[in-house]
Amino acid sequence: MTTILNIISSPRGEASISNKLSNAIIDKLLERDPSLIVKVKDLTKSPFPHLEESHLNAFFTPVEKHTEIDKIAIKHSDEAIKELMNADIIVLGAPMYNFGIPSTLKAWIDHIARAGITFKYTPDGPQGLVKGKKIYLAVATGGIYSSGQSIPYDFVVPYLKTFLGFIGITDISVIRAEGLAIPDIQEQALKNAIDNMII
Numbered sequence: 001m002t003t004i005l006n007i008i009s010s011p012r013g014e015a016s017i018s019n020k021l022s023n024a025i026i027d028k029l030l031e032r033d034p035s036l037i038v039k040v041k042d043l044t045k046s047p048f049p050h051l052e053e054s055h056l057n058a059f060f061t062p063v064e065k066h067t068e069i070d071k072i073a074i075k076h077s078d079e080a081i082k083e084l085m086n087a088d089i090i091v092l093g094a095p096m097y098n099f100g101i102p103s104t105l106k107a108w109i110d111h112i113a114r115a116g117i118t119f120k121y122t123p124d125g126p127q128g129l130v131k132g133k134k135i136y137l138a139v140a141t142g143g144i145y146s147s148g149q150s151i152p153y154d155f156v157v158p159y160l161k162t163f164l165g166f167i168g169i170t171d172i173s174v175i176r177a178e179g180l181a182i183p184d185i186q187e188q189a190l191k192n193a194i195d196n197m198i199i
């Protein structure tokens with residue numbers, strides 16, 4: 001059983017371009033293998049909290065020493081990591097918000113980055129522990145960041161690639177719908193992304 005985990009971080013539902021792009025990627029994957037199981041994680045419907053002291057205490061306390069407070073604090077993180085580990089393919093929808101990712105997505109990242117579980121430090125440096133995954137990034141931006149003068153301001157794709165690589169996910173395909181705020185380009189941006197994507 002091969003599972004796709006579809007992570008949604010735009011709150012705009014059916015109007016969202018990153019959601020539409022994610023759905024187009026998933027449709028294409030299903031075309032190729034109709035037996036794929038799709039699981040949806042909508043970060044906007046049940047957002048992860050900002051990291052608080054209780055979360056960090058629980059993260060850095062060995063499981064056998066967890067108090068009831070630690071157990072409650074770590075529950076969402078454990079669940080999110082389990083969902084990630086159980087997925088074979090991840091389709092991650094990421095709008096650009098103020099040059100970065102939405103805070104809901106950042107909060108999820110903060111809960112899945114766990115020393116000893118999703119990464120570890122070795123004498124040779126950090127090592128990712130989330131192995132054997134394929135990820136598609138469905139990125140939606142108002143401007144254009146893959147070429148031209150705004151390349152230096154693309155903090156979304158390099159950041160996601162860096163973080164995902166850090167936890168061991170290195171097979172990354174980026175599909176961008178860009179120029180969504182630019183007249184003359186916006187109408188075709190999603191169609192261009194879907195027509196040209198290599199899945």
Ligand SMILES: Cc1cc2nc3c(=O)[nH]c(=O)nc-3n(C[C@H](O)[C@H](O)[C@H](O)COP(=O)(O)O)c2cc1C
Pocket residue numbers: 010011012015016017018019094095096097098099100140141142143144180181
């Ligand atoms: C709060 C907010 C901040 C945004 N900031 C940027 C930005 O910094 N750069 C950019 O190119 N587009 C920006 N946009 C445009 C979005 O990236 C674009 O509308 C995208 O389609 C949103 O994703 P969605 O359609 O999946 O919701 C912003 C949009 C919103 C709502």
